[in-house]
Amino acid sequence: MEVFYIDASKCxxxxxxxxxxNEKRSEFFCRDCGFVLMDSIPVIEATHGKIERVMVNPKEKKIAVVIRGILKDKTEKKMSVFYAEIKKFSLPKYIEAEVLVLAKKAVELKLTMSYSKLEILCALIYHLCRRESIPVMLRDLEKTYGCSKKRVLKSLKLLREKLALNEIIEAGVESYIIRISSDLGYNGELATKAISVAVGVNIAHVLLKAAVAVWIAGGELGLKIKKKELARVAGISEAALRKNLAGKAK
Ligand SMILES: [Zn+2]
Structure with a gap:
């Protein structure tokens, strides 16, 4: 329960x-324009929850409104979307907490004017999961929140700049190899082989590196992996995959 005071000293x-x-009505009114100051109470109600009691103090020219529930400021109100939506993506609690802290900073910096709250949420989840070596794919986020990869990456760029997020520490190539191999429907043998192959693959892009390693390992194990399927599963373009496979072992 919280008390909200309205200043009745000025219209x-x-x-x-x-x-x-006005004693009869228990309300303050303006002698110049006739405005009744009690009218501002429904506005408070709309922003802050349910009103339990209204007390008027004519001597101090104050209206005290007792509100049930938590008195939310503007930022907290905007945060409610984040609180509700983050639950849809099961994240470890500590990551969830960090996403919300960063989301609040983004709201305070009004970054929600450039990108939707969901796009910002996706970008933060993506960033923190990669930092923690949790192999989350953009398409997982797209599936859950309906945000396009392009927009999410663009908003991440802005967030990195404005929130001074530490330089991204890529999720280990190993975790992506495991994820890609199992998404392709293969057992641990492919992943194990690909992880050892990856050591010799000199590609900076972590997903591309993982995909190329899986491809080479698949070839060595005599598996028939389709490039198109591999690119889809790794969340990269087929063209990029083909380009990076040129000259590499089949
Ligand atoms: Zn007035």
Whole structure:
């Protein structure tokens, strides 16, 4: 329960200090424009939850409103989307907490004017999961939240700049290899082989590196992996995959 005070010393409508009090109605009114200051209470109700009691103090020219529930400020109100949506993506608790802290900073910096709250949420989840070596794919986020990869990556760029997020520490190539191999429907043998192959693959892009390693390992194990399927599963373009496979063992 919280108490919210409304200053009744000035008219909120015209700014006049000639505010009178009507005892019968228990309300303050402006002697200049006639505005009834109690009218601002429904506005508070809309922003802050349910009103339990309204007390008027004519001597101090104050209206005290007792509100049930938590008095939310504007930022907290905007955060409610994040609180609700983050539950849809099961994340470790500590990551969830960090995403929310960063999301709040983004809201305070008004980054929600450039990107939707869901796009910002996806970008933060993606960033933190990669940092923690949790192999989350953009398409997982797209599936859950319906945000396009392009928009999520663009918003991440802005977030990195504005929130001074530490330089991204890529999730280990190993975790992506395991994820890609199992998504392709293969057992641990392919992943194990690909992890050892990856050591010799000199590609900076972590997903591309993982995909190329899986491809080479698949060839060595005599598996028939389709490039198109591999690119889809790894969340990279087929063209990029083909380009990087050129000259590499089949
Ligand atoms: Zn007035």
């Amino acid at each position: 909120t409508e015209c700014g006049s200090a000639k505010v009178g009090f």
